[in-house]
Amino acid sequence: PIKPPGGIAGFAAVNSVRSPHDFPHRARALRFGADAAGAKHALFMEVQLSEITFKADAARKLYSARFSVLALVKNEKGEVVRRVSQDYPIQGKLERLQSLKKGSLDFTRTFSLPAGRYILETVVHDAEADKTSVQRGDLTVPAVGKGIAVSNLAIIKRLDPSRPATTGEDRPLMTTDGRIVPNLGETITAGPKTTLSFYLAIYPQGGAQDRPRLTVELLQNGEVVSRGEAEAPSPDSQGRINYIAGIPTSSLRSGAYEIRVTVKQGEAQTEERASFTINNPDYVDGSEAAEIKTTK
Numbered sequence: 598p599i600k601p602p603g604g605i606a607g608f609a610a611v612n613s614v615r616s617p618h619d620f621p622h623r624a625r626a627l628r629f630g631a632d633a634a635g636a637k638h639a640l641f642m643e644v645q646l647s648e649i650t651f652k653a654d655a656a657r658k659l660y661s662a663r664f665s666v667l668a669l670v671k672n673e674k675g676e677v678v679r680r681v682s683q684d685y686p687i688q689g690k691l692e693r694l695q696s697l698k699k700g701s702l703d704f705t706r707t708f709s710l711p712a713g714r715y716i717l718e719t720v721v722h723d724a725e726a727d728k729t730s731v732q733r734g735d736l737t738v739p740a741v742g743k744g745i746a747v748s749n750l751a752i753i754k755r756l757d758p759s760r761p762a763t764t765g766e767d768r769p770l771m772t773t774d775g776r777i778v779p780n781l782g783e784t785i786t787a788g789p790k791t792t793l794s795f796y797l798a799i800y801p802q803g804g805a806q807d808r809p810r811l812t813v814e815l816l817q818n819g820e821v822v823s824r825g826e827a828e829a830p831s832p833d834s835q836g837r838i839n840y841i842a843g844i845p846t847s848s849l850r851s852g853a854y855e856i857r858v859t860v861k862q863g864e865a866q867t868e869e870r871a872s873f874t875i876n877n878p879d880y881v882d883g884s885e886a887a888e889i890k891t892t893k
Contacts, residue, residue, distance in 0.1 A: 787846035787877035825889035
């Protein structure tokens, strides 16, 4: 049977002096609103299925795989304060295996954390090949204030059709058009019809009369190459404003960029940033500056 990710194999991999990295995976915890337990987070883990070992049964014309994911949040004392995991024993028709391996596993869980500094440790274990991938990263949670608040800024990888949130339900990254799947660091290939989209959740000040306003800046090497301003759209049934904007990529040269979004409401102000990398082999010097366009 598949070893549970919270068992000896999973914890041994996390706690080893030199954690194994037999294959790549990506992970990030995005901060959203707040509840009684602290700041709400949505954890996203992604692993390409081409990295997972599949067993082929030619006689039965079936494939199978066994893998698991584990995420631990540790405080500054090294104590585990949050733990989420999932086993994936899967099986299917062999004729569909090559198509399946072109996709990825997207693992999502939510949790809340009080203000503080943490370590996020994520593990993917391929039981069929006994291979493991471990990733560690800092996770800083700011204190929850009473003024205007925003989520982390997320670069959008794709929009998945999904059941819309019902009244009274708060689902991070859920919009009326579907669930946003964030880009967790993949290089974005530019094209004449390719738009880089990004998402920010805004939590306005209670009782404030004026609607929040946003200034969106695109930076390269610390210099602003494009700027746009917009009034925030109306809040949803949760009182949250879902803001999505896009930047055409055809006029962006290859390299690293940063998006900076500043949100103001009355005297209150806050900002968020996100980094991304563009690959544009067809860039022509002298192209017009990229225009930031609000889409939602």
